[in-house]
Amino acid sequence: MAVTGLILIAFLLMHMFGNLKMFIGADSFNHYAEWLKGQTADGGILYPILPAGWFIWIFRVVLLAAVVLHIYSAVTLWSRALAANPTTYEAKRKLAQTYSARTMRWGGIILAGVLIFHLLQFTVHATLIAGAFEDNPYKMVLGEFSIWWMVLVYAIWMVAVCMHIRHGFWSAFATLGANTSAKARAILNGCAWAVALILYIGFMIMPVSVLFGWIGA
Amino acid sequence: MNVTLRVWRQANAHSEGRMVTYQVQDVSPDMSFLEMLDLLxxxxxxxxxxxxxxxxxxxxGICGMCGVVINGTAHGRGxxxxxxxxxxxxxxSFEDGAVIDVEPWRAGPFPVIKDxxxxxxxxxxxxxxGGYVSVSTGSAPDAHANAVGKQKADRAFDAATCIGCGACVAACPNSSAMLFTAAKITHLAMLPQGQPERHLRVKKMLSQHDAEGFGGCTNIGECAEVCPKQIPFDTISQLNRDLIASLFKRDGK
Structure with a gap:
């Protein structure tokens, strides 16, 4: 749970940073996309250590394994909790838990569902709403985020993702043994807030800029 | 003062339980909750x-026997x-005329015996x-024969104050007994007497914890909030550190 979660958070930070290339321009963004897939003249990322085009598939397999193992751990924990909770309280009052901590499981299901839509849209290109983009990722992103409700869907989705990370980041470090004192707990929670906010702002600033015409106008 | 109690009544482990309402008259504000139940x-x-x-x-407050969920919080912490x-x-702690819900700890590994x-x-x-030291320690050693640093001694003592009441399990959304298990792990891990069995202990106790049917910890923090002895939440990270370290030890393999 902790290790796979941290791998996915590291990926999200990289993904967010790459998205910001939309602000630099079409050439920069498209080159980055092709470089990741090994389609550039120089052979792309990690060439010649790996043959051109291999990196992206290894990367996808690692991410998929992380997601699968993360879900497997979550299902195991959830089923153990259900088995350990055969009866419920007539009255239940929460003292310490945060909204993020309470919604890790259902929130996780929601964000995994939207993740499938996101992959069908931008990776498989099966659910592109704005239509043809002539193999130009920059135009594809511009097209999709010119739709107001698309930006809204992503804004809500990213709230779910960042809430998941708000509890997940601190919880992962606690599981790995880093919660050494009350002060360490406060610091880890502070870092979790920082990562969640950086990811939210970093991910949403680009679609919002596209919607308002600040990019590509 | 007068209060209305809604108490969980269950004849035995096999029968269905239900909440029953009782009026308790002439309760003194200085009575403990148990004295009020005596009155009832x-x-x-x-x-x-x-x-x-x-x-x-x-x-x-030192034996760990009493413990009920009062108005939705273990030991009435809320x-x-x-x-x-x-x-x-x-x-x-209650208003005159209050309606108070009283329920038993609810967790699969803690079956209700009665009420x-x-x-x-x-x-x-x-x-x-594994929550013990199996080497014979003989008679009481001389003071400072076995020096323990102040920080570790304090931490061992803080963890050793656990009275095993089960409030952590009652409060945990996962019904996990991780705070209880971590308290004993931390207590013995801080002391020289606990070192020889340290890594075997964490594996054995955690295996038993899981075998009893308690849930897993997801670092929510309700346990430490209701703990009457304020067992620090970070003892669970101590357990995790010992568990990770035990992967690199021969003990139990």
Whole structure:
């Protein structure tokens, strides 16, 4: 749970940073996309250590394994909790838990569902709403985020993702043994807030800029 | 003061339970919660009804026997200004005329025996699995024969104050007993006497914890909030560190 979660958070930070290339321009963004897939003249990322085009598939397999193992751990924990909770309280009052901590499981299901839509849209290109983009990722992103409700869907989705990370980041470090004192707990929670906010702002600033015409106008 | 109680009544482990409403008159604000239940039971006995069964022993907050969920929080922590056991919770924490819900700990590994009494022997079996030092220590050693640093001594003592009441399990959304297990792990891990069996202990106790049917920890923090002895939440990270370290030890393999 902790290790796979941290791998996915590291990926999200990289993904967010790459998205910001939309602000630099079409050439920069498209080159980055092709470089990741090994389609550039120089052979792309990690060439010649790996043959051109291999990196992206290894990367996808690692991410998929992380997601699968993360879900497997979550299902195991959830089923153990259900088995350990055969009866419920007539009255239940929460003292310490945060909204993020309470919604890790259902929130996780929601964000995994939207993740499938996101992959069908931008990776498989099966659910592109704005239509043809002539193999130009920059135009594809511009097209999709010119739709107001698309930006809204992503804004809500990213709230779910960042809430998941708000509890997940601190919880992962606690599981790995880093919660050494009350002060360490406060610091880890502070870092979790920082990562969640950086990811939210970093991910949403680009679609919002596209919607308002600040990019590509 | 007068209060209305809604108490969980269950004849035995196999019967269905339900909440029953009782009026308790002339409660002194200085009574403990258990004394108020005594008052109710005297009243029920006079009426010829079955008194409410609840666990209790020392009534001074150190034995860990008493423990019920009051208005949705273990030991009534949500009604008390300070961490408390049920016996140390006083009726002045409630308003006159209050409606108070009283339920037993609810967790699969803590089956209800009767009314508010649950079977917590799962905790005994976790301790039996490794919560001890098996080397003979002989008679009391000379002071400072075995020096323990101040920080570690304090930490061991903080963890050793666990009274095994089970409030952590009652409060945990996962019904995990991780705070209880971590308290014993931390207590013995800080002391020289605990070192020889340290890495075997964490594996054995955790295996028993899981075998009893307790859930896993997801670092939510409800346990430490209701703990009457304020066992620090970070003891769970100590358990995790020892567990990770045990992967690199031969013990138990």
């Amino acid at each position: 039971n005297e009243d029920l006995t006079v009426k010829g009804e079955e008194p409410v069964a609840f666990d209790h022993d020392c009534r001074e 009604s008390s200004p300070v961490p408390t056991t049920t016996c140390q919770l006083h009726m002045r 508010l009494v649950v079977d917590r022997s799962a905790f005994d079996r976790i301790i039996q699995a």
